[in-house]
Amino acid sequence: MPHSVFIIMASVSAVPASQASAPSLKVSANDCSSNGTRECISSFKAADVVIELAPTHKPKPDSTDLVFGTVFTDHMLTVEWTSTGGWQRPHICPLHNLSIHPACSALHYAVQLFEGMKAYRGADNVVRLFRPMLNMKRMLKSAERACLPSFDAAELLECIRKLVEVDKEWTPHSDSASLYIRPTFLGTEPSLGVKRPSRALLYVILSPVSSYFSTGAKPVSLWADTKYIRAWKGGTGDCKMGGNYGASIYAQHEAVNFGCQQVLWLYGEDHQITEAGTMNVFLYWINENGEEELATPPLDGVILPGVTRQSILELTRKWGVFKVSERYLTMADLCRALKENRVKEMFGSGTACVVCPLGQVLYRGQNLHIPCLGDCPPLASRLLKELSDIQYGRTPSDWICLV
Template identity: 65%
Template sequence: MLTIEWSATEGWQAPLIKPFGNMSLHPACSSLHYGVQLFEGLKAYRGDDNRLRLFRPMLNMNRMSKSARRACLPTFDHSELLECIRRLVEIDQDWVPHSDSAGLYIRPTFISTEPSLGVKKPGHALLYVILCQAGSYFNNEAEALSLWADPKYTRAWEGGTGDCKMGGNYGCSLLAQYEAVDYGCQQVLWLYGEDHQITEAGTMNIFLHWINEIGEEELATPPLDGIILPGVTRQSILELTRKWNLHIPCQDKNTQLTSRIAKELTDIQYGRIHSDWTFLV
């Protein structure tokens, strides 16, 4: 794991890569009491050429920095953190699966370690990165996912922190998620406002594909900023479909569109297609 400590008096300390293990925190640590913390998530993929690639990691660094500003945690150098992550993955490269359906999950985490009670801007913080192997999130045998929507629950709202990757956004979603399971659904379709605007769908990106009133194909997704988390993959899908101009065969369009998007993204991630979106380890 990678750890980097920060204090208001001494600034950032030198990064340290060490074996995975437990951490010791002060019982009054404000990340535990007041939720002053955030995280990111990205993957390292082993390509057909055996080279390791990260997918658009600088977008993750940018999003993490935005979350840090919202949580009053200190700023950091995006390029230096990415280089630290690259080195960590390089050291632990044997853990990256030899598979085109799995990868090495990378979890950068940023927490306040302020050792005193009181709601205030932290004077101490810890940025650390851990790794684990990860496969498909959902059961591959399922033909489609069922979504449960109930306006009594709201995940994010204007002026809140829904556009930041903070743990509290996920903890508050558990009750609705388990209620969705009780109703036989796999994920929650989150709604917002009196007119029940669609915002997000649980752990997934959501897009709407239709033929408009003048017969043109359109692909829409909730805004990439504002009350919902701007997604690295969501942005990538929009860029791909703009490149394609949505010229899709007529048979079973929705299935072919999603399959085409998934194939092109995975081909980029595993190095079958050259792209500036990948970062070599």
């Protein structure tokens, strides 16, 4: 690399003894595959990480003036793999541009995937990760689908923890901002053959962020149309691959032309509700049987298994206040329930937005107004508060890993 660096061959300082109650980052080898049937025979090791510190540091941005994903920290993590040499040593080094062959498979055939997770700084100045092992396991599942090499989930998570510790001063001192973590995995095979890549690069970059939507936590409007489909059974909708998102941008622009902020993705002849933009969808209503219910579409291969989605399901089931279901929901169901005044709330969830109220759906030329009680629907607000209290350390939880 062309920059001057300081090289450290030792691990970053360990977690203080006072924080030893944090959950272990280790998992068994059998946990490393998406289905638990294949062990991670070969993987890089966090203990082998080489740390190259940047000689100078960029100024930290004002946490009240952040545009999502546009500012990046001083360092990044890189790990290279080849079919002949296996995984190389992980490197934490100054953020730099990548040098890849113009024929690499990520550019031509979308052999690429990513993850999205966050680090949060609490009022106690401790930096925390929220359920990061779920992201690691989902990344392994995506890698298997993309024919990219497997790795030990716990080892990658420990590498990420070290990276966040190196750049932890970039974690905003704010309970409305966080440090976004973007692990990315590319096939770098320098060949135009359509095949499993023989070379790959795994890297992680960090970005301090505030709200994902420019409107903050205000209700979002959706355009529901069957003209475009986000994913289908047998496809890659349940994997976090770049192609899923790149192919959605055209429809997103069309939604804006119709006066909406996001796309409500529909599937099948019965117009099943799947996702809203990049979010999982929840409907809080009185169902057809007169039951108070929180429902979200099932994980049938079309829906991304969101970490926030899973957390909402687990939280609300623990409350035991209303029925919680993973079930198919159609636009006919929604229209009928709205007409009969059975809809209480509708909201999206995801790492970037956490919980986002949905206020309007444009469907077949008709604006469907979702009850919101202003900008703060009660259930969405309660979930946002409970999740945020865990993420920022106000509520102790075993969902947290300390940095």
